[in-house]
Amino acid sequence: MKNRSLxxxxxxxxxxxxxxxxxxxxxxxxxVSTTAENSFMMGLAATIVLVLSNVIISLLRxxxxxxxxxxxxxxxxxxxxxxxxLLMKAYxxxxxxxxxxxxxxxxxNCIILARAEAFAAKNNPxxxxxxxxxMGLGFTxxxxxxxxxxxxxxxxxxxxxxxxxxxxxxxxxxxxAGAFLVLGMLMALISALTHKKTEIKDCSExxxxxxxxxxxxxx
Amino acid sequence: xxxxxxxxxxxxxxxxxxxNNFVLTNFLGICPFLGVSKKLNSAVGMGLAVIFVMTIASIxxxxxxxxxxxxxxxxxxxxxxxxxxxxxxxxxxxLFMKKVTPxxxxxxxxxxxxxxxxxxxxxxxxxxxxxxxxxxxxxxxGASAGIGFLLATVIFAGIRERLDLNDVPKYxxxxxxxxxxxxxxxxAFLGFKGIFG
Numbered sequence: 001m002k003n004r005s006l007x008x009x010x011x012x013x014x015x016x017x018x019x020x021x022x023x024x025x026x027x028x029x030x031x032v033s034t035t036a037e038n039s040f041m042m043g044l045a046a047t048i049v050l051v052l053s054n055v056i057i058s059l060l061r062x063x064x065x066x067x068x069x070x071x072x073x074x075x076x077x078x079x080x081x082x083x084x085x086l087l088m089k090a091y092x093x094x095x096x097x098x099x100x101x102x103x104x105x106x107x108x109n110c111i112i113l114a115r116a117e118a119f120a121a122k123n124n125p126x127x128x129x130x131x132x133x134x135m136g137l138g139f140t141x142x143x144x145x146x147x148x149x150x151x152x153x154x155x156x157x158x159x160x161x162x163x164x165x166x167x168x169x170x171x172x173x174x175x176x177a178g179a180f181l182v183l184g185m186l187m188a189l190i191s192a193l194t195h196k197k198t199e200i201k202d203c204s205e206x207x208x209x210x211x212x213x214x215x216x217x218x219x
Numbered sequence: 220x221x222x223x224x225x226x227x228x229x230x231x232x233x234x235x236x237x238x239n240n241f242v243l244t245n246f247l248g249i250c251p252f253l254g255v256s257k258k259l260n261s262a263v264g265m266g267l268a269v270i271f272v273m274t275i276a277s278i279x280x281x282x283x284x285x286x287x288x289x290x291x292x293x294x295x296x297x298x299x300x301x302x303x304x305x306x307x308x309x310x311x312x313x314l315f316m317k318k319v320t321p322x323x324x325x326x327x328x329x330x331x332x333x334x335x336x337x338x339x340x341x342x343x344x345x346x347x348x349x350x351x352x353x354x355x356x357x358x359x360x361g362a363s364a365g366i367g368f369l370l371a372t373v374i375f376a377g378i379r380e381r382l383d384l385n386d387v388p389k390y391x392x393x394x395x396x397x398x399x400x401x402x403x404x405x406x407a408f409l410g411f412k413g414i415f416g
Contacts, residue, residue: 023394026253027338031246071306078299086295101345104298108338110250176244177405184391184398191390198394200253 008127012134018111019142020190023201025111029143030179032102036159039147040140041095045088045103047136049080050112054132056080057120064121073116078107111139149182150174228359231352235363237411241339242371243404248339252372253397255330262376266369268330270362273343275312276305277361280344281354301344309335339368375404 018024028046033039053076057064064072085103088096096103106112115135120128148158154173156164172178191198241247248269255265280301288294313331316324334340343364347357378400387396 026249027246078302082298101342104345105338107298108341177402180398180402180405184395188391188395197392200394200397
């Protein structure tokens with residue numbers, strides 16, 4: 001029991017890291033990682049939604065009919081996202097402005113729906129809570145790492161603290177192109193460390209695609 | 220149509236297709252961008268389906284927002300309402316298409332389930348509300364966002380078809396090289412900012 005709990009929690013951090021190993025939720029990872037602070041807060045917001053929705057979906061897993069499960073999950077997730085969004089608007093208005101539409105877009109973040117579908121729908125609330133925490137932490141660490149690299153290379157600062165002052169830094173790293181470049185390099189590094197080829201996910205693996213019905217694209 | 224409307228149309232469409240390209244600048248719809256760009260054919264099919272869904276989604280959500288949410292003071296339910304309305308509407312169209320125009324369904328239909336609740340589609344809806352577009356402006360915005368997606372994905376698919384024939388370093392194979400390719404494509408699109416900005 002204790003071992004299993006620890007395992008469910010820790011798998012999301014390294015072994016099944018949602019960003020680097022499972023390659024889920026690319027959109028927010030690339031979009032908000034311009035500074036370390038934005039990335040960290042985005043990770044935190046996603047973690048809160050992930051933990052709460054995992055627990056609720058796990059509690060409701062026997063009540064939700066198989067056929068309408070995805071719309072039901074999306075409704076639960078959207079409810080929590082709205083709560084987080086309203087809280088952020090009230091207490092952290094500046095951050096809310098910086099993250100913009102990427103906060104409401106947590107609803108369609110693949111990590112959250114994928115965990116609901118693959119884990120919370122099959123396991124009890126305690127394990128789902130730990131799974132959500134671990135996956136959320138893994139996502140937060142990954143996105144913060146990308147944020148730190150981009151902020152440092154692009155402006156010479158880390159978490160807003162200026163480290164390099166007199167040398168002009170290549171600002172391309174805080175631009176959209178830098179996000180693709182940094183993530184590509186990190187993925188290659190991960191691939192070298194794990195000796196595995198990072199495949200591009202086919203759209204048929206996306207949890208979203210089972211919303212109306214299961215049909216495979218010809219890709 | 221007077222000169223100002225025409226100017227606005229040009230401004231919205233070029234701005235959305237080239238300057239603020241949905242995929243390469245806003246990072247919306249990265250999953251289908253990477254997932255369906257292996258072959259040029261499927262990239263074109265997906266792109267057309269995205270244009271179609273984005274235009275419809277942005278019209279439908281604009282109406283939902285104006286006639287359902289705002290009069291009742293329910294703006295905070297935007298995210299939830301939009302996602303349900305989009306998913307429901309797209310499914311309705313899918314059924315309609317299957318019945319009425321089977322050839323069209325064959326080309327676009329298979330991509331529809333993949334994109335109904337995609338972040339790019341919800342993104343279009345949320346951004347057009349945020350920009351306070353009226354009905355026809357949001358329709359143009361949706362269509363342009365879709366065209367921008369088509370453009371980026373088709374160019375990317377073309378590059379990736381060539382990339383398959385090249386000798387890529389072992390650990391860069393697959394996703395890493397695709398992301399680095401996207402980085403250069405994004406840099407190229409950055410150039411458009413200079414033209415219109």
